[in-house]
Amino acid sequence: MVITIPFNERYKWGRLLICKPIGKQDFSYIMKILLFIISILNTTLALSNDTSPSRSDHIKAFNEAQRCFNSVVNTKFARKIDCAKRALEAGRLIFEPDSLDIAALTYNYGKALKARDGIKAREVLGQALELYEAIYGKSSLEAIYVLIDMGETRKVKAIAKKYFKNDSVEYADILLRLSMSNMLSLRESSRYANWALEIYVKEEGVESYSTAAASFQIGKVKFAQENYKSAITYLIGATKHPETATFAHGWLVRAYGLTNQDDMASYHATQIGKSHEGESEDFVPIFIPRPDYPKHARKRSVEGYAVIELTISNEGRATDIILANESPESYGFGEEALKAGARLLYAPRFTDGVAQEVPGVLYKYNFKMAR
DSSP states (O other): OOEEEEEEEEEETTEEEEEEEEOHHHHHHHHHHHHHHHHHHHHHHHHHHOOSOOHHHHHHHHHHHHHHHHHSOTTOHHHHHHHHHHHHHHHTTTSOTTSHHHHHHHHHHHHHHTTTOHHHHHHHHHHHHHHHHHHHOTTSHHHHHHHHHTTOHHHHHHHHHHHSOTTSHHHHHHHHHHHTTTOSOHHHHHHHHHHHHHHHHHHHOTTSHHHHHHHHHHHHHHHHTTOHHHHHHHHHHHTTSHHHHHHHHHHHHHHHHHTTOHHHHHHHHHHHHHHTTTTOOOOOOSBOOOOOOOHHHHHTTOOEEEEEEEEEOTTSBEEEEEEEEEESTTSSHHHHHHHHHTTOBOOOEEETTEEEOEEEEEEEEEEOOOO
């Protein structure tokens, strides 16, 4: 059987003038072309009706989740976990599964989970550990940091002793990370941070970031031990580097406040205000003195609150304090709030390099009986 198709597409009086016989090989070739054209048309139609997210959509979702993760403070645990999880899920649609990006996103999610779900956190951190070990090796600092967050202190110490000299910067990095892990006693944490500090000073100098970070860690440990005088010494050292200065100033406000050195506390509050000029209009006290519980209310197991209104001076002090509200009345909550509020300290607002007074700021003291 021979099938014919038009060879020359000329028509006259409605009749096909010229036709060419087509063999089996030609027919097969033509069918392939027709099938190819049909597949192209089907693909075009499918794409025109495709509503699935594009790569740009995935990238947008990832960037939004990552910005969320970076902006949320560590104390907002649920929000931090949600942002880290969304960043990881979006990242998996963009990056290769065994990439450094996925390792870092998995690590972030695992660390965020530690505050709420230790079992799940360990599982996720284990996944991050596998990725980091595959990328950098089992003795790498990246893998060791994950082990620290997993609480594998003994294993970390063994790896550090085997692979690093005990006077190297890498060894100091491990010591400092262990000190910051909350897995050690305060005494041991202080010892490790001091050891790291000695190495950093010797190898990198007194003005390095690592030296400032170690000083900051020691200062926080001394603060936790209520050794405020020693804490102040190390925290002042941490103000020497811009990356640790603001945090150190905040701790110094508290340390000086607790030792009744209000002038020095005010000085460091002012330094925070200068460094954050124009960033926020939220006024949260840096130092909050604890009020005494009114005796009349304590005897009767009465709880309550008091709201004070104040002006933040250009030194960050609370001035012009008045009682705005208290409940219940006649139990002394307002009186104790006014006494304590007189020593509140804020980071003053700066405009064009000049500290400004801020009137009408409210602060609420809650009085709760110990359970």
